[in-house]
Amino acid sequence: MGGRDTDLVLLDENGIRCDGRKIDEPRRIMIKAGVLKNADGSAYIEFGDNKILAGVFGPRDVHPKHIADTDTGILRCRYHMSPFSVTERKSPAPSRREIEISKVLKEALQPAVMLEQFPRTVVDVFLEVLQADGGSRCAALDAASVALADAGIPMRDMVSSIAAGKVADTIILDVNNEEDQAGQADMPVGYMPNLEKITLVQLDGILTQDEYKKCLETAIGGCKLVYEIQKKALTDKFFSNGESA
Amino acid sequence: MDNAKRKYVIPGDVITTAPFRPEQNVILDGKKIIATVVGTSEIYDDSVRVIPLAGKYSPKVNDLIIGKVVSHSSLSWELDINSCYVGFLPAQDVFGRDFSAHADELTSKLKKGDLVVARIANSDRSRDPLLTVSDRELGKIESGELVKISPSKVPRLIGKRGTMIQTIEMATNAIITIGQNGWIVVSCENRNGLLKAIKAIRMVDKQAHIANLTDRVKLMLESSGE
Known part of the structure; x- marks a missing residue:
């Protein structure tokens, strides 16, 4: 963080980034819904070089029973990185970072999921990172939201997510791994596109007020792009083999 | 059926902004009526609802259901009814009013794994749905x-x-x-x-x-x- 000097040119004079993208261009995103048979709902996302599987169970009985809530359902979320998801083997035990991301993603999904319809139950969301490449929490959140919809769990809106950041004093959309390591700021944003509400904002780095505003607007614009891809994933699974009603 | 306007929706889709009555699987946000599940939206006369394409069964009183016995206590059976809750079938319902927890063995009537046709007698937010088999055509399924x-x-x-x-x-x-x-x-x-x-x-x-x-x-x- 903080703009360390490296040999890597993050942004050249033509406004092209280190991986050949323009400043407001996201990486390639592909989402597929319903990829796992045994889970109630599932999704697979490829977000640049991120590859993440999401599985959803529930609403179902809570175990251990004492954490059940008689007024509403509860949401549990586990974000986990496979040992082979990064270049150096990662210990499969949950790290400080994974525990934090699990909590943050749970809180980003909670406003969307209508758990009050299912008292005394739990909805479990499992996110398995198969390959990580910067911005995996955003990609995980996108997959989780599609998996929840695939499981038929009522939601106020989908949650779409993408990061924006600052590299070479310029605000960019969708921060990749190199930009995250050497850039000046990284801001993941979760957004409900129809309700126009934000469910997640984190910021690592320093931005001025104006930069912050621009960064948030850029990210929200990106979330709307992601939303279209999520929508397509669900439409493909549920409505592909029939004519429009 | 014919006067219903239908559309495929996913959660968050705005179905209509007209002043209709929101029914199942939709929420009202200001003037917008929004779908909450993946499914087909229907506008009947003045009401809007979404028929879901995925999700678990939500118990409704008087529904005829098929359940599978998963366990029993000394007074009741628990049935898997493909819902987020287990169905609760009291022993009195099968043995009759003179059921005695000492004399009657529950497994003599229904064992784990048996299929049962039952009706939902009661279902509310605070308790697991109560089942009944005391009617004609209800009870254990012998074959099929x-x-x-x-x-x-x-x-x-x-x-x-x-x-x-x-x-x-x-x-x-x-x-x-x-x-x-x-x-x-x-x-x-x-x-x-x-x-x-x-x-x-x-x-x-x-x-x-x-x-x-x-x-x-x-x-x-x-x-x-x-």
Whole structure:
């Protein structure tokens, strides 16, 4: 963080980034819904070089029973990185970072999921990172939201997510791994596109007020792009083999 | 059916901004009526609802359901009813008023794994749904094949005034018991008929959103021949 000097040119004079993208261009995103048979709902996302599987169970009985809530359902979320998801083997035990991301993603999904319809139950969301490449929490959140919809769990809106950041004093959309390591700021944003509400904002780095505003607007614009891809994933699974009603 | 405006929706989709009455699986946000599940939206007269394409069964009083015994205590059985809650079947319902926890052994009537046709007697937010088998045609299922489909597709399997299910039963000579929770028991003397009926049910489950499904099923049942 903080703009360390490296040999890597993050942004050249033509406004092209280190991986050949323009400043407001996201990486390639592909989402597929319903990829796992045994889970109630599932999704697979490829977000640049991120590859993440999401599985959803529930609403179902809570175990251990004492954490059940008689007024509403509860949401549990586990974000986990496979040992082979990064270049150096990662210990499969949950790290400080994974525990934090699990909590943050749970809180980003909670406003969307209508758990009050299912008292005394739990909805479990499992996110398995198969390959990580910067911005995996955003990609995980996108997959989780599609998996929840695939499981038929009522939601106020989908949650779409993408990061924006600052590299070479310029605000960019969708921060990749190199930009995250050497850039000046990284801001993941979760957004409900129809309700126009934000469910997640984190910021690592320093931005001025104006930069912050621009960064948030850029990210929200990106979330709307992601939303279209999520929508397509669900439409493909549920409505592909029939004519429009 | 005909005056209903239909549309495919996913959670968050705005169905309409007109002043209609929000019903199942929609929420009202200001003036917008928003879908909360993946499914087909319907606008009838002045009400809006979404028929879900996925999700678990939500128990409603008086629904006929099929459950599987998962465990029992000394006073009741617990049944898996394909919902997020277990169905609760009191022993008195099976043994009668003079049931005694000392004298009667619950496993003598229903064992783990048995299938039961039951009706939902009571269901509210604070307790697990209460089942009853004290009626004609309710109780333990002795024979048949269990087929599981999505609960939201049960109305499609029954069809308009039962046309779909009649078509399947007539063509295969099978007896089909449909639980509102998406569990179905098919029994048939003839092996071929049984397989055909199961195939037809699976077909309805997969192609529920396609128009003219009854004709397609009829065609399938006739084509595979004797």
